[in-house]
Amino acid sequence: MIDVTVENFESEVVTASLSVPVLVDFWAPWCGPCKTLGPLLEKLEAEYAGRFKLAKIDSDEQQQLAGMFGIRSIPTCVLLIGGQPVDGFTGAVSEGQLRAFLDKHVPSEDALTAEAEVDEAHALLEAGDTQAALAKMADALAADPANDDARFDYVRLLAATGAYEEAEALLREPLARIPKPLRFEALAHWLAALQFVQQDDRGNWPIEQFDALIAANKRDFDTRLAKARVLMAEGQWTAAMDELLEIVMRDKAWQDGVARKTYVAILELLTPPKPKGDAGVPGKSAGGIELMGKSAQQQDETQQLLDSYRRRLSMALN
Numbered sequence: 001m002i003d004v005t006v007e008n009f010e011s012e013v014v015t016a017s018l019s020v021p022v023l024v025d026f027w028a029p030w031c032g033p034c035k036t037l038g039p040l041l042e043k044l045e046a047e048y049a050g051r052f053k054l055a056k057i058d059s060d061e062q063q064q065l066a067g068m069f070g071i072r073s074i075p076t077c078v079l080l081i082g083g084q085p086v087d088g089f090t091g092a093v094s095e096g097q098l099r100a101f102l103d104k105h106v107p108s109e110d111a112l113t114a115e116a117e118v119d120e121a122h123a124l125l126e127a128g129d130t131q132a133a134l135a136k137m138a139d140a141l142a143a144d145p146a147n148d149d150a151r152f153d154y155v156r157l158l159a160a161t162g163a164y165e166e167a168e169a170l171l172r173e174p175l176a177r178i179p180k181p182l183r184f185e186a187l188a189h190w191l192a193a194l195q196f197v198q199q200d201d202r203g204n205w206p207i208e209q210f211d212a213l214i215a216a217n218k219r220d221f222d223t224r225l226a227k228a229r230v231l232m233a234e235g236q237w238t239a240a241m242d243e244l245l246e247i248v249m250r251d252k253a254w255q256d257g258v259a260r261k262t263y264v265a266i267l268e269l270l271t272p273p274k275p276k277g278d279a280g281v282p283g284k285s286a287g288g289i290e291l292m293g294k295s296a297q298q299q300d301e302t303q304q305l306l307d308s309y310r311r312r313l314s315m316a317l318n
Helices: 009-018 032-047 063-068 095-105 109-126 130-143 148-160 164-175 182-199 207-216 221-233 237-250 254-270 301-317
Strands: 022-027 053-058 076-081 084-090
Touching: 009 022, 009 053, 009 076, 022 032, 032 053, 032 095, 076 095, 084 095, 109 130, 109 148, 130 148, 148 164, 148 182, 164 182, 182 221, 182 254, 207 221, 221 237, 221 254, 237 254, 237 301, 254 301
Parallel strands: 022 053
Antiparallel strands: 022 076, 076 084
């Protein structure tokens, strides 16, 4: 537990919430319900053993912070993840209600173990030890089979290292869900491209050989798709999307819309990951608690490129 003021708010709340959920408790010394809720919060912070951080703000002394959050009554608690409020509640609640609130957002012990394993795997990858990284990712998924982040990273590395059958096996469960998670569908399309290059004779064609056939028949969609898959396997993402877009513009429904689906998959694979913990609607929590004065982040070059390709697809579909 830490007492927060205007001076340390940025470091102890906003920055800290990028790595661990931070529960901010707005209270005051004269508030009766605060005296009930406060000790309970401190007890659970100790019991959850670092899975969330408790920050207390005296709303009388820190009126600027209370105003930023639009606090109208106390006690009010706001949970921040990824630098933004995601949920909150007002008034004293029971221990059971508080546990239920925390368990919606705070990572489980298994999830933390898996996260640590994944972090170690990435460090091993940077050091060039791919096999050890694969082993760590396998441990992460074993520790928390429901951890989609661990599964995604593991499947992506398996595919990148040519372990296509293992990657395909690990994709079966998420691809059986309704709806299918988009990022796992995206991995499946990338895996299909990698397998195509390995199994199809056209996987060894030079690009000029594809282009010659396409020049002779602009509607040779099978050749266009094969070219796009080769480009995907080589990491030439925008060139692959350009080819797929040519199919979409001529026949949106060809082969059950495979060109559009593959194009969308590439956009998903190129999209930068969100900060840990979905921040939801910027400046507003799921409980309706507002944080004023949030400024919009500027798009980087990657995001601008992705937005451009999304617009091109939208125009082709309309």
